[in-house]
Amino acid sequence: MPFWRRKDSAALVFLVSGAVWMVVGTFAGLASAIHLVAPDFFANIAWLQFGRVRAAHTGSVLLGFVTAMLIGGAFYILPRVLGTKLYSEPMGNLAALFFNAGVLIGDVALLGGLSQGREYAEYIWPADVLIVIAFLLLSINFITTIIRREEPLLYVSAWYFVGAIIWTSVVYPVGNVMWHPDTGSQSGIIDAIFLWFYGHNILGLLVTPLAVGIGYYMVPRIARAPLYSQMLGIIGFWTLLAFYTHIGAHHLIQAPIPTWLKTVSVIDSFAMMLPVATVLINWWYTARGRFSKFLVNPAAKFLLVGSIWYAITCVQGPVHSLASVQRVTHFNNWVVGHSHIAVLGFTGFIALAGMYYVLPGITGRRIYSEKLVNVQYWLVLVGLIGFFVVLSAAGLIQGQAWLNGATVYRVIPELKAYMVLRLVSGLPIIAGAIIGLYNVIMTLFRGELIES
Ligand code: HEM
Numbered sequence: 055m056p057f058w059r060r061k062d063s064a065a066l067v068f069l070v071s072g073a074v075w076m077v078v079g080t081f082a083g084l085a086s087a088i089h090l091v092a093p094d095f096f097a098n099i100a101w102l103q104f105g106r107v108r109a110a111h112t113g114s115v116l117l118g119f120v121t122a123m124l125i126g127g128a129f130y131i132l133p134r135v136l137g138t139k140l141y142s143e144p145m146g147n148l149a150a151l152f153f154n155a156g157v158l159i160g161d162v163a164l165l166g167g168l169s170q171g172r173e174y175a176e177y178i179w180p181a182d183v184l185i186v187i188a189f190l191l192l193s194i195n196f197i198t199t200i201i202r203r204e205e206p207l208l209y210v211s212a213w214y215f216v217g218a219i220i221w222t223s224v225v226y227p228v229g230n231v232m233w234h235p236d237t238g239s240q241s242g243i244i245d246a247i248f249l250w251f252y253g254h255n256i257l258g259l260l261v262t263p264l265a266v267g268i269g270y271y272m273v274p275r276i277a278r279a280p281l282y283s284q285m286l287g288i289i290g291f292w293t294l295l296a297f298y299t300h301i302g303a304h305h306l307i308q309a310p311i312p313t314w315l316k317t318v319s320v321i322d323s324f325a326m327m328l329p330v331a332t333v334l335i336n337w338w339y340t341a342r343g344r345f346s347k348f349l350v351n352p353a354a355k356f357l358l359v360g361s362i363w364y365a366i367t368c369v370q371g372p373v374h375s376l377a378s379v380q381r382v383t384h385f386n387n388w389v390v391g392h393s394h395i396a397v398l399g400f401t402g403f404i405a406l407a408g409m410y411y412v413l414p415g416i417t418g419r420r421i422y423s424e425k426l427v428n429v430q431y432w433l434v435l436v437g438l439i440g441f442f443v444v445l446s447a448a449g450l451i452q453g454q455a456w457l458n459g460a461t462v463y464r465v466i467p468e469l470k471a472y473m474v475l476r477l478v479s480g481l482p483i484i485a486g487a488i489i490g491l492y493n494v495i496m497t498l499f500r501g502e503l504i505e506s
């Protein structure tokens with residue numbers, strides 16, 4: 055049987071491509087970090103300039119690594135919670151092809167200097183088209199699988215997976231203003247609002263629900279206990295949709311957008327604590343008294359720590375949506391610290407958790423080396439804690455200095471040590487990404503066969 059028809063082949067392609075992009079993306083992060091320590095390091099190498107390589111970094115890690123790896127997990131889990139088989143493996147593989155081609159073309163174009171210049175929406179139009187086609191294929195596949203299900207109860211993971219895919223099929227083309235292929239933008243302040251509708255929802259309506267769906271599958275299985283509350287899960291789903299969709303304006307508190315829009319975005323940033331709490335209460339209550347089971351299984355460790363980063367991110371988030379707090383935290387490294395604990399700590403950790411959890415089921419082989427998963431876990435965790443501490447401190451220094459009227463160039467020398475420490479903190483993360491990819495490849499070819 056050809057590979058693309060085989061059971062779980064689409065899941066496998068998404069997972070492996072995610073592991074590859076994690077390596078590529080973290081190296082692009084390294085190149086960006088080097089710029090902030092030694093701006094002339096890549097002088098005269100056009101394709102490695104900060105403006106290009108930073109965008110390639112965020113595109114590769116956010117879409118290539120985290121999104122693809124989470125979708126891989128969803129491909130495996132969705133049919134299982136529905137008690138049916140995936141509607142179409144070839145369609146899933148085609149989606150993986152379009153998606154990865156989109157990220158690749160987007161990144162290569164960025165490095166070549168072709169960018170639409172809008173944060174997280176930098177990819178040029180042809181790349182956007184490929185990615186949107188991928189999401190349409192995913193929508194058809196997931197929805198049809200649901201329609202054909204044999205299990206009458208729609209488990210909460212299925213809600214989150216299908217929600218994420220359908221929402222993104224709308225958010226991506228709208229936020230990228232794809233009806234203007236040449237610029238991918240509107241003009242003026244309207245464009246800022248469109249952009250942050252996108253930049254915000256690609257986090258909250260794509261990677262967040264995918265990660266939450268994977269957690270909802272894994273937690274009861276690892277704890278060997280029934281889910282604390284399916285109802286809480288559904289409440290979390292609908293309140294995420296109700297509150298998250300329209301708070302992108304909290305990225306624009308310092309911009310001349312309508313005041314009512316800022317006010318709504320701040321109030322509902324706090325309301326976001328409700329859907330977040332439904333997830334954390336549900337997971338932690340399910341695991342109550344059984345946390346030790348999460349410490350012996352390396353995939354479960356990634357999941358547990360991912361849930362803790364989610365809690366930290368979502369306490370920090372509402373607080374720094376306040377205008378008074380943003381006077382110190384906006385436009386500086388504080389937000390970059392938040393980004394890393396959110397995208398890597400929460401969604402990235404859960405993507406890795408999902409991958410290691412489902413890979414044996416897909417390949418029929420045990421993970422090649424659990425020890426290496428542990429090594430990767432510690433490397434990424436130590437690096438990320440380093441990022442969080444160093445970037446938050448650097449951000450506070452910048453913010454306080456600006457508040458006191460110091461001009462940017464006077465503050466920059468003070469940041470040097472922090473930028474060096476950030477670079478150093480990134481190295482274990484990169485090492486973790488390489489070890490992870492090695493372990494995945496070795497599992498495919500050398501993993502011990504599981505007797506059935
Ligand atoms: C309760 C939940 C959350 C709230 C209220 C929140 C709030 C915010 C706010 C207000 C900002 C803008 C800060 C500024 O520019 O000064 C921000 C930035 C950001 N947030 Fe969150 N956040 C939350 C959760 C998350 C999650 C779950 C993720 C990722 C999965 C995430 C990823 C990011 C990223 C990447 C940025 C940086 C955007 C940029 O490049 O400017 N956040 N968040």
Ligand code: HEM
Pocket residue numbers: 076079080081083084085086087088090108111112115116119389390391393394397398402476477479480481483484
């Ligand atoms: C897979 C792991 C990683 C993820 C998910 C990730 C995610 C992100 C995100 C979302 C941003 C945008 C931040 C913002 O605009 O607020 C960013 C920026 C950045 N990241 Fe990463 N990152 C990862 C690993 C790394 C590594 C290993 C390094 C360095 C060695 C690094 C260095 C940077 C730098 C220098 C920036 C630009 C910050 C700026 O503009 O001031 N990242 N990353």
